[in-house]
Amino acid sequence: MDEHVIAYTRVSTEEQADSRAGLEAQRAAILLEAQRRGWTEADIHWVEDAGYSGKDLKRPGIKAALEALRRRKADTLVVSKLDRVSRSLLDFAGLMDRATRERWALVALDLGVDTSSPAGEAMAHVTASFAQFERRLIGQRTKDALKIKKAQGVQLGRPVVTSPEIASRIARLRQEGHSFKAIADHLNAAGVATSHGGSKWWPSSVRAVLRTAACG
Numbered sequence: 001m002d003e004h005v006i007a008y009t010r011v012s013t014e015e016q017a018d019s020r021a022g023l024e025a026q027r028a029a030i031l032l033e034a035q036r037r038g039w040t041e042a043d044i045h046w047v048e049d050a051g052y053s054g055k056d057l058k059r060p061g062i063k064a065a066l067e068a069l070r071r072r073k074a075d076t077l078v079v080s081k082l083d084r085v086s087r088s089l090l091d092f093a094g095l096m097d098r099a100t101r102e103r104w105a106l107v108a109l110d111l112g113v114d115t116s117s118p119a120g121e122a123m124a125h126v127t128a129s130f131a132q133f134e135r136r137l138i139g140q141r142t143k144d145a146l147k148i149k150k151a152q153g154v155q156l157g158r159p160v161v162t163s164p165e166i167a168s169r170i171a172r173l174r175q176e177g178h179s180f181k182a183i184a185d186h187l188n189a190a191g192v193a194t195s196h197g198g199s200k201w202w203p204s205s206v207r208a209v210l211r212t213a214a215c216g
Helices: 020-039 059-069 089-102 118-151 164-175 182-187 203-215
Strands: 004-013 045-052 077-079 105-108
Touching: 004 020, 004 059, 020 045, 020 077, 045 059, 059 077, 059 089, 089 105, 164 182, 164 203, 182 203
Parallel strands: 004 045, 004 077, 077 105
Antiparallel strands: none
16 A cells, blocks of 8 residues: 555444445545645545444454554544544544554544644544543542442452351341341341451342342
């Protein structure tokens, strides 16, 4: 490939790849920009993924394009819209880092992203900052969830182990008409460790023991 620009287009199955309308619209937008920049037809190599989702980068077309860029067979990747490459900001942030490391330009016409220019690179960094924010939110949500589980006496990653004696006691109390909360209070008062080795029983953990016993 002697062209220095890779023009990438994509439509998902839902966007009806067989109609070609979406692909042609993307192609027209890129050709208009090519004319503005002075790119000739010989400068451009077209790569498409028709009928692929944009949820990640596991697509043959984008993989081939990125490999060509890595091998310096092209120096620019251009798309009409950022979501044609990926709908994930985290993927975009990774692409921008890759472009910087491998020294090729990433151009997304809809957002004014162009890592070959100062203004476009600034826009790329703004977009990447949102990706970092998204990543931190995901991490924080995970920490909060683990904190709640820990407060409930649950230790993730360990198998549920309830002695037959405790399981029988719980089953007997339930048969006697006690609520899940009453059973949990009883076990806590007796100092019985939870199935995960925690120090406090909750109605949900009592229910889980009974459900496990029923499945067994």
